[in-house]
Amino acid sequence: MFCKNEWYVAASSDELTNQPLGRQICGERVVLFRGADGVSALEDFCPHRGAPLSLGYVEDGRLVCGYHGLCMGSDGVTHSMPKQRVERFPAIRRFPVIERYGFIWLWPGQAELADEKKLPALPWAESDDWAYGGGLYHIHCDYRLMIDNLMDLTHETYVHAGSIGQKEIDEAPVNTQVDGDHVITSRSMAGVLPPPFWQMALAANGLAVDVTVDRWQICHFTPPSHVLIEVGVAHAGHGGYHAPAEHKASSIVVDFITPETENSIWYFWGMARNFKPGDAELTASIREGQGKIFAEDLAMLEQQQRNLAEHPKRRLLKLDIDAGGVQARRIIERRIAAENNI
Structure with missing residues (x-):
């Protein structure tokens, strides 16, 4: 129904403040947040119990799940969880994302095909x-x-x-x-x-x-x-x-x-x-x-x-x-x- 190996506007820059933002793009549920490395986009799914990470908050550049406090890095790797061992938690999907022209652009397809040169010139x-x-x-x-x-x-x-x-x-x-x-x-x-x-x-x-x-x-x-x-x-x-x-x-x-x-x-x-x-x-x-x-x-x-x-x-x-x-x-x-x- 739609192409996924493309850049789409996921949000305007001013929509993304100090709180995570959940959005569905081309059928993919993603959470956008401003982390330690700038804007990041992950699948909106906590690996612990499947809660939407977009209902959490950002702390010290990491995304914290609002259900049980799991702390997620911008790379999709679980960093920590209060009083729990999470070293073997599988990483969740990370989406290529670029902030430019006052918009946040997301690539919902194959990450290895994402090419910054394919962004439209404005x-x-x-x-x-x-x-x-x-x-x-x-x-x-x-x-x-x-x-x-x-x-x-x-x-x-x-x-x-x-x-x-x-x-x-x-x-x-x-x-x-x-x-x-x-x-x-x-x-x-x-x-x-x-x-x-x-x-x-x-x-x-x-x-x-x-x-x-x-x-x-x-x-x-x-x-x-x-x-x-x-x-x-x-x-x-x-x-x-x-x-x-x-x-x-x-x-x-x-x-x-x-x-x-x-x-x-x-x-x-x-x-x-x-x-x-x-x-x-x-x-x-x-x-x-x-x-x-x-x-x-x-x-x-x-x-x-x-x-x-x-x-x-x-x-x-x-x-x-x-x-x-x-x-x-x-x-x-x-x-x-x-x-x-x-």
């Missing part, structure tokens, strides 16, 4: 010229439904009518390209009025909001389940996507979709922008607005998942607007087959 996350704000939703749906949703933004006209939607979106032609394992779906709309969210963004960038704009949406899918979307508006007649910064407001919608189970996901969403990066109030305002937008997706996707579960044999129709999601699914299927030597 230059905006390492630049002072950009600001980022985001959040996390737990959604009960197949992760591929979220990919479908993000690779076809036609739904904005209907699901997000009060914020980013407008009729011109579903009237604009869709272009889909595939470059290896990279799928790109794009739309552009010339001479349209900016919807409420983009009026706010234009105003924040010191630009007029009562004029027509050229708008663009460029969706990028890369395995295992990452979607980054270049979005923006520019005052009409200044070059659209290529307009100088003083005539536009643009950003990158960040979507890291991490499967929890076959029918549930951890959805890390956010927006990176390169205008007024030092304005914390603007970052908070955009985060709040974007959170409401994605909550609308959550409601739709969970009900869609319910319908599909109740009618597993119903044939779904595919149109040209679905090409991005279809191509992304083909890549996922190909990689799953390769991973399982099918």
Whole structure:
């Protein structure tokens, strides 16, 4: 159902404080904690009685089980237990983990295949010229439904009518390209009025909001389940996507979709922008607005998942607007087959 020999976002860095965090990733129950060697990830299973280690605490850089006090090192080896001999306890599984870009990335597959070079490159996350704000939703749906949703933004006209939607979106032609394992779906709309969210963004960038704009949406899918979307508006007649910064407001919608189970996901969403990066109030305002937008997706996707579960044999129709999601699914299927030597 999903690739395991990949890097997935397991948590945002600020989620992991001085307490362990339990999370299920691609069907694997893991506990994340900040130990003596930085962030560590182990299977969430105490070798003594099977209690979840995520219900324990961190002490002196080690993870202590909250059931009987077993003390576990970041390498998965039992260190000690009050008044007990534990030298022969088997080590539990350790997962490769990397903290970068403000996220904690976990490799749920074969540890020996984990390659740091396979992490996605996110230059905006390492630049002072950009600001980022985001959040996390737990959604009960197949992760591929979220990919479908993000690779076809036609739904904005209907699901997000009060914020980013407008009729011109579903009237604009869709272009889909595939470059290896990279799928790109794009739309552009010339001479349209900016919807409420983009009026706010234009105003924040010191630009007029009562004029027509050229708008663009460029969706990028890369395995295992990452979607980054270049979005923006520019005052009409200044070059659209290529307009100088003083005539536009643009950003990158960040979507890291991490499967929890076959029918549930951890959805890390956010927006990176390169205008007024030092304005914390603007970052908070955009985060709040974007959170409401994605909550609308959550409601739709969970009900869609319910319908599909109740009618597993119903044939779904595919149109040209679905090409991005279809191509992304083909890549996922190909990689799953390769991973399982099918």
